[in-house]
Amino acid sequence: MIEFSQHCPVLMTITLIIGGALTPIVSISRKKFSFWWAFFVSLLAFFFCSCAVWRLYTMGPISYWLSGWEPPYGIEVYFDYVSTITFLMTALGILVIVYSKRYILHDISEEKLPTYYTLVLLILGGMVGFSVTGDMFNLYVFLEILSLSGYALIAITEEKLNAMASFKYLVMGSVSSVSVLLGVALLYNVTGTLNMADIALRLQQFGPTTAVYVALVLFIIGFSVKAALFPVHAWLPDAHALAPSPVSALLSGLVIKIGIVGMLRVLYCVYKLGGPVDFTSVTNFMGWLAAVTVLVGAFFAFFQDDIKMIFAYSSISNIGYILMGISLVSFTQPERGYLGMMGGLVHVFNHAIIKSTLFLCAGALIYKTGFRKLSDLRGIGKKMPITCGVLTIAALSIAGIPPTAGFICKWYIILGTIEFGKPIFAVALLLGAMLVFAYYIKIINALFFREPNESITEVDEAPLSMLVPIIILAIGCLVMGIFAYLPLAVIRPAAATMLGLPSTYLPLGG
Amino acid sequence: MLRSLDVLLLIFLLVTAIGVVCTKDLLGAAIIFSAYSFTMAIVWQQLGAPDLALTEAAVGAGVTTVLFLIAISRTVRREDE
Amino acid sequence: MNDLTELFNKLFVNFNYIVAATLFVIGLYTVIAKSNLIKKFMGLNIIETSVFLFIVSSGAIVGGKAPIIGEGVSSKTAFVNPIPQALILTGIVVAMSTTAVALSLMIKLYEQCGTLNADKLKELK
Amino acid sequence: MEVYSIRPLLAPMISIVCAILIFWRGDNTFLRRSLSISASIIKWIVVFSMLPGSLAGKIYVTQLVPFTPGISILLRVDALGMFFGMVSSTLWVITTIYAIGYMEGEHARKRFFAFFALCVSTTVGIAFAGNMFTLFVFYEMLTVCTYPLVIHEETPEAMKAGRKYLVYTLTGGSFILFATALTFSLSGTVSFSQPGILSINSGVGILAVLFAMFMLGFGVKSAIMPLHGWLPSAMVAPTPVSSLLHAVAVVKAGVFGITRVTYNIFGVSLLKEMASKGINVAYILMWAAMITIICGSLMALMQDNLKKRLAYSTISQLSYIVLGVSLLTPDGAAGGIVHIVNQAFMKITMFFVAGAIYKKTHKKNISEMHGIGHKMPITMATFTVASLGMMGLPPTAGFISKWYLCLGALDAGQIIAVVVLLISSFLNAAYFLPIVYRAYFVKPPDGDVTTDEAHWTLLLPCVICSLYVIALGLFADLPFVPLALVREAVKQFFVL
Incomplete structure (x- = not known):
């Protein structure tokens, strides 16, 4: 078991990518078989990921040299505490695939099913690979794999605006990828290695040069675009709102977090x-x-x-929370940044769960009614109580109302800003949360408390394959909030190791 | 010290790049782009990277140009359309 | 006069980098200023190749040999560093796939909207 | 003495389970009614089973999930918590009976009763919260659960009121959240304890800011001026909601929070120490309360809509409690805290009456209520009792609170507070007695004086509450009335 679990980080990446590549082949005779194949592949990846996580928390980080090559020639796979996000990725991947079974035929023709599932598996594989690699260049390669699949997934429907949104994303994304690549090259120039741990060691030897600073700025710019930080966020709303709902869930829930993971890795x-x-x-x-x-x-x-546009903009806002949390660090006193880092990392997880719930619920509403405007969806709450109930839970959660998942990060980031002596950030956060709640209450009002739209009388609850994923996610929203110590215990070592503290570090309130 | 051939090649690279930008006819731009990629391939060779030169010649000058040509043939030919 | 020679010398030694930077700027200009999407993408390709040029130049040893083991090769020092080249190889393929995806998007866009002009597309929205 | 017990958890859980069951099967009228009533009674029994222990100084504790190191969701029933829990669970029983009668024939009753139960559950949660963090969690939940009740009518006016309510209370909630985080950062704990958890070493300036933030936060729900704007507009809600939530649960949650912060977070000694260093936050709070008392009464005078007048009266009366708390003397605190229950029973009677009149005659304005006392004599009699209580006349409950408040003010040397209380009594008389006068001594316009009382489900709660108002005044010194519990709480606060 121990021997086996060591290979798991590699296995799950390979499973997803090869599985993705094989999808069109295995489903050549029956297009619909591609769903079962994708489901199976994601389950397998999830299993590998669970093993890896289990090993991580029993024996510490896994460092694995591909085909046994020693550094600096081989490629290192490094499964550390931050890589636990892969657990979320694979789990969410399964739910999204299950959800897609019924939903996606609403957006694309059966002919395209294998393409769709290929891309979903590839985007998952790219993300998983990105989070477990210990090699700077592989970081870039996986970034490209997931970005390319992302562009293609947005444009997979026949809608007119989708291609445009996808193109906008593609141009921004390519520039950001190039900037990451240039950063990698500069670092390589200075240090002569691509292995992250080696680079860190050698930077110590060579000291700071201009190239190192320039590389840092390039990385930050590159990953900021992927994470949709303020001045470079313009691509996000269209891309996330127009994509098919399960894809939106993946993009908003996970893909923008890749920018965050990238920053964590680099910084x-x-x-x-x-x-x-x-x-x-x-x-x-x-x-x-x-x-x-x-x-x-x-x-x-x-x-x-x-409705999906609202969710997309709120993703931008939430990425702001996360970045605020992880940027509250002090260079000489790492422990001062601990609480903020906790908040940021917790929200990486929680926002992924909450935002995918929201998008999947929105998808269910669109699937059943064909409407996506709030003014058309009014009064739907009585017809689809479960979907709308779940949506309400997720909406409260993202507004940070206790005892739901969104509240924890709010609490930690506020604590972090106080500890760090920057309460002005907390003001921005609280103001942002108020605004967020203001428009989510608009949604809840429209769903439950307004005169029903006459044209949607013939609507019933969404099919089971769509309900099950959103209910599981909604339970996740509540459990992560009420039993907050569970996710916190998982994330605590990640926050500590990011700051260079021992993984068992536990300050007051941590 | 660079050899004078290298300098010439690099200057030609710049010229073709500017050519790509300035040509209003997309078909012409695509062909100049192909020339640009070929020049780049020779630059790779000069920099001691024959494998890159091969790839660039095949992928950059070949496949990418063909892709551009297909795209142009199925869409517009003039830049301002 | 001496100063000028030195300047030229410096320019020559760094000529690869200067060209790479210039290409980067040309590419960026195209991406930002041109409204035709295909043109924009050519600019993006130029940016990418400029970055590759920069990387390979930084790994190159002038007068060094290609990193291929053959007859009469004994010392390792005269080789050009192979790792940047391996990176670029991947990079070229990635750039090509990005172009492929982008161009297929453009064809789709053109079929639906009848134009590839970014300004006109914005109006259509 | 702390005793581990499941009962503090059981009390809020009963209402939550009740709410879930109503959501599930609430379309059936009989099931909905029996669920509501039986849950409220079971809860009442559970809460009251802790009363003897509480009186004897026992503290019941249920540790729920740990949240983070140093903080957990903790339910802890001390005397003050027990007191507030008792008030809300008793009034739930009474209001449930009233609501069943009142909501007959209204729309969306399932939603109404479910959220009603949820609100009571969170209120009891606030009462039993063992630390600031738990209190905040329930406080925010209360805000959210009340929203569907405020906008129950779904009219544009109701939606506007709901929006206003959310903006006010959530802004307040943000202040509390920030203040709680700051408290945790300063002291490393947020648990309520005697005599407080903060120390003067944190710096007087930062403590003053902290206190101000807490007061701004809780001040919204306790409707201290100028944070009161939401309360009058929220009166568009159905009467049972106005009565339980806007006379009891929501607003009292605010003053309860202020009490907790003053006595269990800061503590009397720290506040006095701060005063000696030049920043007397309690004094400022006292002035805010006094201004609210007078202004609230004056504005009540100008209202013609009965429920609006009651709302402004609530604003004024709530500040009695804040005033008592801010005096920092044992008698003042006792007067303030006991006014939580006294004002609750008096005000709920009045709201019930307003609702009964509306249900019977569809009259909302006082100027239309000529001779209503002839038609509904019992109803109006209860209203009269409550009015007398509001004025603070013996032998009603209102007298007890006013007596202690005055004693406390004299102890603290604040003659001005006594004057304010007296003026307020006159103003109370000025805006309640005309209603009583008009009801009894002005002939109805149609000359019809036949008795026509409201349905018994509406009448019974009024009668029970008004009897209670008198009983509280008459038998204030018996061991099982709220005053005894308040004395126990005050003993803990002032370490007597």
Whole structure:
């Protein structure tokens, strides 16, 4: 078991990518078989991931050299505490695939089913690979795999606007990828290695040069685009709102988190707190941008009538929370950043769960009624009580109402800002949360408390294959909030190791 | 010290790039782009990367150009349309 | 006069980098300023190749040999560093796939909207 | 003495289970009614089974899930919590009976009763919260659960009121959240304890800011001026909601929070120490309360809509409690806290009467209520009793609170507070007695004086409450009335 679990991080990545590539072949005679294949592949990946996580928490991080090549020639797969996000990715992947079974035929023809599932598996594989690799160049490769599948998934429907949204995303995404690649190259130039741990060591030797600073800025720019931080967020609303709902769930729930994971890797695994490069001026700036992002996202969401557009803008706002949390770090006193880091990391998980719930619920409403505007969906709550009930739970959760999942991150980030001496950020966060709640209450009002729309009288509850995933996710929203110590226990070592503290570090309130 | 051939190649690279930007006819731009990629392939060779030169010649000058040509043939030919 | 020679020398030594930077700027200009989507994408390709040029140049040793083991090769030092090239190889393929995806998107867009002009597409929305 | 017990958890859970069952099978009228009533009675029994222990100084504790190191969701029933829990669970029983009668024939009754139960559950949660964090969790839940009740009518006016309510209370909630986090950051704990958890070493300035934030937060629900704007507009809700939630649960949650912060987070000694260093936050709070008392009464005078007048009267009366708490003397605190229950019973009677009149005659305005006392004598009699209580005349409950408040004010040397209380009594008389006068001594316009009382489900709660108002006044010193519990709580606060 121990021997086997060591291979798991590699196995799950390979399973997803090869499985994805094989999908068109296995479903050549029956297009619909591609669903079962994708389901099976994602289950397998989930199993591998569980093994890896189990090993991580019993024996510590897994460092694995592909085909046994020693550094610096081989490629390292490094499954550390931050990589636990892969657990979420694979789990969410299964739910999204199950959900797609009925839903996706609403958006695409049966001919395209294998393509769709291929892309879903590839995007999952890209994300999983991105989170477990210990090699800078592989980071770039996986980033491209997942981005390309993402562009294609957005444009998979025949809608007119989708291709445009996808193209906008593609141009922004390509520029960001190039900037990441350039960053990798600069770092390689200075240190002569691509392995993250090696780079970190050698940076210590070579000291800070201009190239190292430039590389840092390039990484931050590149990953900011992927995470949709404020000035470079413009691609997100269209892309996330127009994609088929399960794809929106993946994109908003997980893909934007890739930018966050990338930043965590670069800032806290490669450059490192207390290392040769004092990057706190950069994180400081990021913190301010994040505060603006929170408000901008929340503000624009207010003027939307399209239900998925609202969710997309609120994703921008929530990415702001996360970035605010992870940028509250002090270079010389890492423990001061602990609570904020906890908040940011917890919200990476919670927002993934909540936002996918929201998008999947929106998908169920669209699937049943064909409407996506709030003014058309009014009064649907009585016809589809379960979907709308779940949507309400998720909406309360994202507004940070206790005892749901969204509240924990709010609590931690506020604690973090106080500990860090920047209560102004907390003000931005609370104001943002208020705005968020204002438009979610608009949704709840429309669903439950307004005169029903006459044209949707013949509507009943969504099919089971769509209900089951959203109910599971809704339970997740509640459990992560009420039994908050469970996710916190999982994330605590991640926050500590990111800051260079021992993984058992436990301050007051941590 | 760079050899003068390299310098010439690099300058030609710049010229073709500007050509790509300035040509209003997309078909022409695509062909200039192909020339650009070929030049790049030779630059790779000069920099001691024959494998890259091969790939660039095949993928950059070949496949990408063909893709551009297909796209142009199925859409517009003039830039301002 | 001496200063000028030195300047030229410096320019020559760094000529690869200068060209890469210039190409980057040309590409960026195309992406931002041109309204035709296909043109935009050519610009993006130029940006990508400029980055590749930069990386390979940084790995190159002038007068070094290709990293291929053959007859009469004994010392390792004269080789060009192979890792950047391996990276670029992947990079070229990735750039090609991005182009493929982008162009197929454009064809789709053109079929639906009848134009590839970014400004006109914005109006259509 | 702390005793582990499941009962503190059981009390809020009963209402939650009841709410879930109503959501599930609430379309059946009989099932809905019997569920509501039986749950409220079971809950009442559970809460009251803890009363003897509480009186004897026992503290019942249920530790729920740990949240983070140093914080857990903790239910802890001390004397003050027991007191508030008792008030809300008793009034739930009475209001449930009333609501069954009142909501007859209204729309969306399933939703109404389910959220009603949820609100009571969260109120009891607030009462039993063992630390600031738990209190905040329930406080926010209360805000959310009340929303569907406020907008029950679904008219544009109701929606507007609901929006206003949310904006006010959630902003307040944000202040509390920030203040709670700051408290945790300063002291490393958020548990309520005697005599408080903060220390003067944190710096007087930051403590003053902290206190101000708590007061801004809780001040919204306790409707301290100028944070009161939501309360009058929220009166568009159906009467049972106005009565239980806007006379008892929501607003009292606010003053309860203020009490907790003053005595269990800051503590009397710390506040006095701060005062000696030049920042007397309690004094400022006292002035805010006094201004609210007078202004609220004056605005009540100007209202013609009965429920609106009651709402402004509530604003004024709530500040009695805040005033008592801010005096920082044992008698003042006792007067303030006991006014939680006294004001609750008096105000709920009045709301019930307003509702009964509306249900019977569809009259909302006082100027239309000529001779209503002839038609509905029992109803109006209960209203009269409550009015006398509001004025603070013996032997009603209102007298007890006013007596203790005055004693406390004299102890604290604040003659001005006594004056304010007296003026307020006159103002109370000025806006309640005309109603009574009009009801009894002005002939109805149609000359019809036949008795025509409301349905018994509406009448009975009025009668019970008004009897209770008198009983509280007459038998204030018996061991099982709220005053005894308040004395126990005050003993804990002032370490007597």
